[in-house]
Amino acid sequence: MVDNPKVFISYSHDSPEHKRWVSELAARLRHNGIDAVLDQWDLGLGDDVTRFMERGIVNADRVLVICTDKYVSKANAGEGGVDYERMIINAELVQNLGTDKFIPIIRQASGKAKTPTFLGTRVYADFTNDNQFDAECEKLIRELHEMPIIEKPPLGKSPFPSVELDTQLTDIPDQVESASEAYKTATKLVRAGDTLGWRQLIKQIRPKVFKDLVQWRQDELDGQEPGDKKQLVQVVDKAVEIVSPLMAIALVGVESGREEFRDQKSLLDDLLNVTGWNRSGYEAWVDIPSALGYVYHGLHGSISLSTNQMDIALNLSRVKIPNPYITKPPQVWERSDLMGWANSFGPSCIEGWNYLANAYEGEGWEWLRLIFGIEQEYRTALVAYYMALNIHELASIIASGQQDTLNRNFNSMSPFGFNVPLTFMSEEQGINQRATSVLLHNPEALAELWTSLNVRREQIEISWRNWVRLFEAWLMNVYGFASHAEEICARNVIHHQDFFEKL
Secondary structure (H helix, E strand, O other): OOOOOEEEEEOOOOOHHHHHHHHHHHHHHHHOOOEEEOHHHHOOOOOOHHHHHHHHHHHOOEEEEEEOHHHHHHHHHOOHHHHHHHHHHHHHHHHOOOOOOEEEEEOOOOOOOOOOHHHOOOOOEEOOOHHHHHHHHHHHHHHHOOOOOOOOOOOOOOOOOOOOOOOOOOOOOOOOOOHHHHHHHHHHHHHHOOHHHHHHHHHHHHHHHHHHHHHHHHHHHOOOOOOOHHHHHHHHHHHHHHHHHHHHHHHHHHHHOOOOOOOOOHHHHHHHOOOOOOOOOOHHHHOHHHHHHHHHHHHHHHHHHHOOOHHHHHHHHOOEOOOOOOOOOOEHHHOHHHOOOOOOOOOOHHHHHHHHHOHHHOOOOHHHHHHHOOHHHHHHHHHHHHHHHHHHHHHHHHHOOOHHHHHOOOOOOOOOOOOOOHHHHHOOHHHHHHHHHHHHOOHHHHHHHHHOOOOOHHHHHHHHHHHHHOHHHHHHHHHOOHHHHHHHHHHHHHHHHOHHHHO
């Protein structure tokens, strides 16, 4: 327990009366040994407001979010300083899933939404009744000092001493029927540190998965002509469903962050080189392994970014894919079929992105919810991963000495050929803002995108403006009509282009 816990107070300046109420609450906390940080006291003329908010939230032991109708409305609409604080809080939540750092304080709640959506269903303190102020204050002070009113009773011994539980052993089902079951079993194995059980689980599942995949293609696809986009999505869905138990296990390993489990590059090789796969026939069917590789590295990168493991995401994106016709094997991020252009999705990378971004809406993806929780967190992590790949692509161009190509005056008829598609920019503004915050939250990890290629920050900053200038032409070319591309740029690019000013 911290002697003087540090608390940052986030609120909106609704009225002079409301500011005074917040100040009185903060004063009560300070009188009771809690180091309350409040802009009315700690922010002076000339101070950087955004820096104050960022440091206050990140450095605090707990954050009190004073929720009024106006605060909730501004946070959900993305307005003003409340929006910036929301972005920082979201970044903290993404990096520390399950944290109790943020405490909603309900001051006014005339509408249905008592708290902003980013605080979800967190337990709140009710300060709506001024007559109960002292009682609620006491409960809050006890919570901040970790001195609950009701002490949790100590855990006693089992009254049946002959019954012993071996927590290091996890029962592995004879048959794992779904990705959800595989996820839950793998989670137990990771928590127990049971590497032997982990290998046994994979040995049990892997042969059947790929045998079923090959058999399914022979029975359902060979000889059948590919149909429309809807049918292609259904086909990829079925392929993903078959291999999803292995994907779920691999993502558990990454999510754990433990050295003995987190390196899951081998699954990508398995997916791209399915034993017995027919390499002839319609391209949409032949390319299904590439579509599976695309889905896997997207999910892998997302969980890596959401758990602050940039190095793991980069390692997989840099895996070299052997090609007998190419002297220098391309890395994952350089392979168009692994970046969204696989024929199994259709002719455009837009279909590939939409498939991955909308995975939560598809049937058979309930296991993804076990990993990421709510859809918003998944989309945020996915966009953050592709933003990181976009920065890494620029660093790779600089490392190869080809940055002069960025100085050409490209237009919509001759767009720059990005390896990493910019389709992530089509996501709504709030998602892009949160994704930007995820990357900026850990500057050291972000710097790996260029320092790992021996590129200096000054070099990438010099080329950054020219790099951003190429976005709009690419979007216009891919999305087919200028107005939509311009809308995307106006709505989202500003968050992406200001990385180095915010870093």
